Amino acid sequence: MTEGDYRHLYVVMEHEEGKLIPVSLEMLGEARRLMDNFNKKYSSEEKVVAVVLGHNVKKICEEMIHYGADYVIYADSPELEYFRNLTFTKVISQIARDKDLARKVSEEYSKTFKKPRYMFFAADSVGRHLSSTVLVELESGLASDINKLTVDDIEVTHQHKTAGKPMKYNKILEMYRPDFSGFLWTLILCLDNKNPAIEREYHPQACSIIPGVFEPLEYNASRIGEIIEYHPKLEPEDLRVKILSRNIVKSEIDFSRYKVIVSFGRGIKESPEENIKLIEEFAKELDAAIGVSLPISKKPYSVSERMKFTYMIPDRVIGTSGRKVAPLLYVAVGISGAMQHIAGIKESDVVIAINPDENAPIKDECDVFIKGRMEDVIPKLIEVLRKQHPKIRT
Amino acid sequence: MKIMTPPLNVAVIVKLEPDFSEGNVTYNSDGTLNRAETKSTLGPHSAVAANAAFYAKVKYGARVAISTMGPPVADLALQQAQLISNAEELHLYSDRIFAGADTLATAEALKTGIKKMEGKMDIVFSGHRASDGETGQTGPQTAWKLGFPFLGDVIDYDINLEARTVRAKRLITLQGFYDIVEEVEVPLPVFITIHPSYRPLFKTVSERLAFEKYQKEAKVRAANYKQYLKIFNAEQLGIADLSLVGLPGSPTIVYKVERIPKGKANRNAEMVDGSDSEAIRKVVIKMQEAMSRMVIR
Numbered sequence: 001m002t003e004g005d006y007r008h009l010y011v012v013m014e015h016e017e018g019k020l021i022p023v024s025l026e027m028l029g030e031a032r033r034l035m036d037n038f039n040k041k042y043s044s045e046e047k048v049v050a051v052v053l054g055h056n057v058k059k060i061c062e063e064m065i066h067y068g069a070d071y072v073i074y075a076d077s078p079e080l081e082y083f084r085n086l087t088f089t090k091v092i093s094q095i096a097r098d099k100d101l102a103r104k105v106s107e108e109y110s111k112t113f114k115k116p117r118y119m120f121f122a123a124d125s126v127g128r129h130l131s132s133t134v135l136v137e138l139e140s141g142l143a144s145d146i147n148k149l150t151v152d153d154i155e156v157t158h159q160h161k162t163a164g165k166p167m168k169y170n171k172i173l174e175m176y177r178p179d180f181s182g183f184l185w186t187l188i189l190c191l192d193n194k195n196p197a198i199e200r201e202y203h204p205q206a207c208s209i210i211p212g213v214f215e216p217l218e219y220n221a222s223r224i225g226e227i228i229e230y231h232p233k234l235e236p237e238d239l240r241v242k243i244l245s246r247n248i249v250k251s252e253i254d255f256s257r258y259k260v261i262v263s264f265g266r267g268i269k270e271s272p273e274e275n276i277k278l279i280e281e282f283a284k285e286l287d288a289a290i291g292v293s294l295p296i297s298k299k300p301y302s303v304s305e306r307m308k309f310t311y312m313i314p315d316r317v318i319g320t321s322g323r324k325v326a327p328l329l330y331v332a333v334g335i336s337g338a339m340q341h342i343a344g345i346k347e348s349d350v351v352i353a354i355n356p357d358e359n360a361p362i363k364d365e366c367d368v369f370i371k372g373r374m375e376d377v378i379p380k381l382i383e384v385l386r387k388q389h390p391k392i393r394t
Numbered sequence: 395m396k397i398m399t400p401p402l403n404v405a406v407i408v409k410l411e412p413d414f415s416e417g418n419v420t421y422n423s424d425g426t427l428n429r430a431e432t433k434s435t436l437g438p439h440s441a442v443a444a445n446a447a448f449y450a451k452v453k454y455g456a457r458v459a460i461s462t463m464g465p466p467v468a469d470l471a472l473q474q475a476q477l478i479s480n481a482e483e484l485h486l487y488s489d490r491i492f493a494g495a496d497t498l499a500t501a502e503a504l505k506t507g508i509k510k511m512e513g514k515m516d517i518v519f520s521g522h523r524a525s526d527g528e529t530g531q532t533g534p535q536t537a538w539k540l541g542f543p544f545l546g547d548v549i550d551y552d553i554n555l556e557a558r559t560v561r562a563k564r565l566i567t568l569q570g571f572y573d574i575v576e577e578v579e580v581p582l583p584v585f586i587t588i589h590p591s592y593r594p595l596f597k598t599v600s601e602r603l604a605f606e607k608y609q610k611e612a613k614v615r616a617a618n619y620k621q622y623l624k625i626f627n628a629e630q631l632g633i634a635d636l637s638l639v640g641l642p643g644s645p646t647i648v649y650k651v652e653r654i655p656k657g658k659a660n661r662n663a664e665m666v667d668g669s670d671s672e673a674i675r676k677v678v679i680k681m682q683e684a685m686s687r688m689v690i691r
């Protein structure tokens with residue numbers, strides 16, 4: 001591997017109806033911070049390259065520069081108007097391997113350019129699949145649902161990668177992935193096989209990024225950068241998925257219609273059926289929607305079919321694995337406060353937690369912490385609410 | 395007159411996962427999963443995928459094959475998926491060489507196995523994501539290795555056997571925007587991951603009769619699942635390049651697992667004793683103030 005083989009950070013952007021979706025800007029913000037540190041640390045000038053496909057996308061390219069990209073590579077075609085995995089995978093992979101584009105981004109080392117050093121995708125229903133297929137095409141590794149990133153030089157001893165010997169890896173992207181409980185971080189690395197028996201280079205080091213965790217940069221219209229057009233090479237077979245129609249639908253559970261959301265987590269475990277009934281009663285008093293934490297969607301308790309199919313479903317999940325909400329009042333019942341859940345509720349105006357464990361992380365993420373068992377606290381709250389006249393109805 | 399239709403071959407890739415149901419799952423005191431004491435079962439999303447294959451059987455008389463990669467005990471997932479789908483063929487890819495595979499190396503083994511199944515596959519189904527790993531990468535990566543167009547988050551599909559095309563509805567969730575139901579048409583073969591909300595619908599009497607017949611048959615087959623089971627090690631599977639599977643074929647490694655440090659407090663909580671009625675009354679007032687605030691966003 002020569003120094004020029006793998007360069008720059010390519011960020012695959014998503015947009016809808018002529019607007020960049022929030023996670024795209026969040027990825028750009030993190031890409032900017034990461035590469036600024038990278039360039040300082042390694043005295044280099046590698047770039048943040050935003051990649052966008054679509055139809056009539058030229059106007060959002062400017063915006064990407066103002067939000068942190070050094071370069072924007074775009075492909076514009078009616079065939080790219082809507083996301084199709086097959087077509088997009090082909091085009092993104094072409095862009096990632098294109099020496100000519102790399103030369104336009106930076107003359108330095110462009111002759112030996114093979115692929116990007118790093119790549120970011122969004123961990124949403126488009127980027128999750130796109131990242132998977134692109135990384136097969138580019139024959140490299142992918143970590144999904146990342147919420148922390150750093151770059152460092154590290155020494156690794158690995159049975160296969162280094163044949164059991166300690167070896168130095170430079171400029172490694174450290175990709176942290178929270179596990180489903182939200183309490184553990186798995187540090188995932190994408191490393192070349194340096195073992196002579198199975199030698200192979202794995203670049204780009206790629207990940208998909210959880211929406212809502214990184215801060216976008218402030219919009220700055222004085223930031224400058226360059227916009228480059230790419231003309232994709234598409235065969236008829238790359239276009240064999242035909243989109244017949246696209247209809248906007250409202251989720252059955254539309255949290256945005258409610259001023260109040262009451263959510264429950266594993267704290268219902270003592271008597272799940274009765275506790276859910278209690279929460280239903282409480283939510284009715286507040287005219288609130290009911291949400292759940294991620295573990296509940298895995299149907300961890302035996303409850304009646306109605307409870308199971310009404311509440312223990314992914315569509316109810318609030319957090320990075322589900323929906324982000326921003327009600328006026330959020331009541332977390334028996335929710336410990338894993339960071340994935342918190343990321344989904346942080347825009348709420350007032351957060352009240354009901355929990356017997358005052359060491360639960362939710363304590364640092366709420367405005368009022370009611371210490372107690374839900375079985376004791378909720379009936380009291382209901383009683384007071386019922387005494388209020390007139391009822392406050394939203 | 396009965397129209398002769400070409401046969402349809404479908405496959406499902408499934409996974410044995412921790413059983414998150416009550417009495418089977420055990421958590422450590424720090425809230426993490428106790429893997430040693432938690433039982434295993436067919437993953438819930440794999441079950442949904444098997445259900446989608448069963449739909450193809452009832453509606454189009456499809457032949458169903460199921461495969462998984464894992465240790466010998468993973469045959470439990472195959473048996474459970476057979477009970478759902480009435481599969482004719484079960485594949486288990488089991489070899490020490492496969493251990494420690496990331497999604498890319500897993501996809502290589504699954505792709506090789508699918509190509510060894512009887513008949514040329516028209517549709518391969520997988521679940522939305524595993525409930526333990528939750529990457530959702532193995533499905534699309536297997537699709538790309540097979541050279542099949544990939545359709546994710548499918549909530550409904552139907553096949554035109556004469557034209558050899560599939561029509562599918564996909565649910566696209568856009569964070570910060572809205573959801574979209576997209577209808578697409580693709581010539582077979584195709585790879586489909588099934589959205590968790592998928593429920594097959596059998597409308598006609600003949601479909602319902604076929605449904606009952608196949609369900610009965612599935613019970614008998616699953617009780618004798620070993621008759622349908624083929625176990626392959628890497629060599630039997632015919633993996634051409636052993637450096638593409640298992641640890642050597644995995645670009646990524648788990649370098650370490652650490653506890654997520656507690657972040658700085660974002661809100662300053664007022665502590666309330668849940669048994670103090672007066673304090674509870676004040677909380678309710680606070681709640682009502684919050685609710686009656688003007689919405690200016």
